[in-house]
Amino acid sequence: MHTFSEENYLRAIYRLSLDAKAKISPTSIAEELNNNPASVVDMLKKLTDKKLISYDKKKGAKLTDKGTKTAIEVVRKHRLWEVFLLEKLGYGWEEIHDIAEQLEHIHNDELADRLDKFLGFPDYDPHGDPIPKANGKIATTYKTMLLEVEPGNSCQVAAVKDTSVAFLHYLEKLGVGIGTRIKIVEKIAFDGSMVIQVGKADKINVSKKFGESILVG
Amino acid sequence: MHTFSEENYLRAIYRLSLDAKAKISPTSIAEELNNNPASVVDMLKKLTDKKLISYDKKKGAKLTDKGTKTAIEVVRKHRLWEVFLLEKLGYGWEEIHDIAEQLEHIHNDELADRLDKFLGFPDYDPHGDPIPKANGKIATTYKTMLLEVEPGNSCQVAAVKDTSVAFLHYLEKLGVGIGTRIKIVEKIAFDGSMVIQVGKADKINVSKKFGESILVG
DNA sequence: ATAATTTATTAGGCATGCCTAATTTTTTAT
DNA sequence: ATAAAAAATTAGGCATGCCTAATAAATTAT
Ligand SMILES: [Mn+2]
Ligand SMILES: [Mn+2]
Ligand SMILES: [Mn+2]
Ligand SMILES: [Mn+2]
Numbered sequence: 001m002h003t004f005s006e007e008n009y010l011r012a013i014y015r016l017s018l019d020a021k022a023k024i025s026p027t028s029i030a031e032e033l034n035n036n037p038a039s040v041v042d043m044l045k046k047l048t049d050k051k052l053i054s055y056d057k058k059k060g061a062k063l064t065d066k067g068t069k070t071a072i073e074v075v076r077k078h079r080l081w082e083v084f085l086l087e088k089l090g091y092g093w094e095e096i097h098d099i100a101e102q103l104e105h106i107h108n109d110e111l112a113d114r115l116d117k118f119l120g121f122p123d124y125d126p127h128g129d130p131i132p133k134a135n136g137k138i139a140t141t142y143k144t145m146l147l148e149v150e151p152g153n154s155c156q157v158a159a160v161k162d163t164s165v166a167f168l169h170y171l172e173k174l175g176v177g178i179g180t181r182i183k184i185v186e187k188i189a190f191d192g193s194m195v196i197q198v199g200k201a202d203k204i205n206v207s208k209k210f211g212e213s214i215l216v217g
Numbered sequence: 218m219h220t221f222s223e224e225n226y227l228r229a230i231y232r233l234s235l236d237a238k239a240k241i242s243p244t245s246i247a248e249e250l251n252n253n254p255a256s257v258v259d260m261l262k263k264l265t266d267k268k269l270i271s272y273d274k275k276k277g278a279k280l281t282d283k284g285t286k287t288a289i290e291v292v293r294k295h296r297l298w299e300v301f302l303l304e305k306l307g308y309g310w311e312e313i314h315d316i317a318e319q320l321e322h323i324h325n326d327e328l329a330d331r332l333d334k335f336l337g338f339p340d341y342d343p344h345g346d347p348i349p350k351a352n353g354k355i356a357t358t359y360k361t362m363l364l365e366v367e368p369g370n371s372c373q374v375a376a377v378k379d380t381s382v383a384f385l386h387y388l389e390k391l392g393v394g395i396g397t398r399i400k401i402v403e404k405i406a407f408d409g410s411m412v413i414q415v416g417k418a419d420k421i422n423v424s425k426k427f428g429e430s431i432l433v434g
Numbered sequence: 435a436t437a438a439t440t441t442a443t444t445a446g447g448c449a450t451g452c453c454t455a456a457t458t459t460t461t462t463a464t
Numbered sequence: 465a466t467a468a469a470a471a472a473t474t475a476g477g478c479a480t481g482c483c484t485a486a487t488a489a490a491t492t493a494t
Contacts, residue, residue: 088335089328089331089332089335090331091327091331095325098325099323099325099328102322102323102324103320103323105319106316106319106320107319108312108315108316110308111306111316114306114307114308115306118305118306
């Protein structure tokens with residue numbers, strides 16, 4: 001079995017690999033895990049020895065098939081537990097991520113599948129991210145950033161790219177959740193911020209960072 | 218927050234403290250945790266520094282109030298998760314202990330209480346052990362060992378003192394679970410074994426160890 | 435009381451996973 | 465092309481938690 005730390009690295013590398021193009025460097029992994037590039041280099045050696053990744057200074061880190069399988073299993077458990085925490089235990093969507101970071105490391109062969117069944121085979125987690133299926137397949141979701149929607153158009157929130165408490169609390173305050181309709185009123189060229197309208201509420205200005213953190217479908 | 222290892226030591230010391238009389242020595246803790254007395258001595262120092270226990274070669278290890286509180290919280294989570302795994306996820310009663318050993322270390326202030334509520338405030342876990350309440354109170358259960366019941370009498374299984382897969386599988390095979398009625402037919406003085414009858418099944422002989430591992434009410 | 439045995443403790447070590455500080459390599463700017 | 469900056473790596477260290485082997489202390493048996 002893999003350690004918590006190894007699983008966290010695999011998940012980090014997996015997440016980074018979704019952003020495509022960008023090479024997965026020690027620095028980028030360190031940023032993702034809030035640790036030090038020197039520590040990352042240590043761990044990349046271990047993961048390479050265990051054939052969970054390949055690493056090449058030029059090409060960066062890449063999950064092997066074995067590594068991908070493990071990473072997806074961890075993500076699957078993470079997202080299923082998030083559904084459990086929200087739907088069954090009644091936690092708020094800003095609280096669940098931290099607890100799921102712990103629960104994703106519980107090891108038992110049948111656990112993910114039993115949990116999946118118990119929850120009614122949910123397709124998405126509470127942040128709008130697709131839950132990998134038992135066979136490892138993940139619904140490929142082609143989503144656009146809120147930032148890319150043209151003024152005058154409306155859209156519906158499909159997922160959040162940031163699961164920090166600060167961001168989710170802010171969304172809560174604005175009345176924004178998965179499925180919420182948002183109308184883009186205007187874009188401010190100066191700083192990339194945008195004026196939006198959530199449902200029938202007053203128009204508000206949100207930052208570029210905000211626009212990049214919401215995916216719409 | 219405490220580490221997994223610290224919590225495991227506290228739980229071990231707590232368990233040993235229930236057997237009363239016996240002094241809690243490094244050797245007994247090492248046995249409980251399947252590790253080495255030398256390792257235990259190391260950890261007893263750490264736990265003493267953190268004021269979770271007191272340790273004295275003469276008197277052995279003793280949980281402080283703070284240590285007791287933590288130990289009981291861990292036990293509470295352990296037993297609640299066992300109920301969850303059995304009742305909600307459909308695991309067998311021999312599978313749940315190992316998974317609960319992992320789940321008991323998930324940290325979140327509200328977790329135990331939310332889980333408790335979700336499960337309908339169960340009083341006992343699937344092995345018949347009382348689940349500590351939110352205030353730390355534990356139903357004191359005065360139970361007798363099956364071994365102590367006199368021939369001719371019947372009794373009802375209240376709890377199992379051993380949660381090993383081997384024992385629980387054996388019980389499964391004999392059709393014995395919590396609540397099962399057992400009639401004591403005869404006691405064999407030679408080796409302390411006993412002849413019992415489970416429900417209307419054939420009479421069988423079970424060992425002294427068996428008789429010591431079942432509590433009846 | 436003395437010897438044998440068991441228990442507790444110390445000493446030294448190892449693996450994991452992190453760190454800082456130095457050094458080397460690579461990239462970017464001038 | 466050279467200098468400056470950034471990124472990667474190495475070296476050395478530290479905390480945790482475990483181990484074995486050696487030693488000291490306490491029990492038990494003779
Ligand atoms: Mn999450
Ligand atoms: Mn999520
Ligand atoms: Mn248990
Ligand atoms: Mn139990």
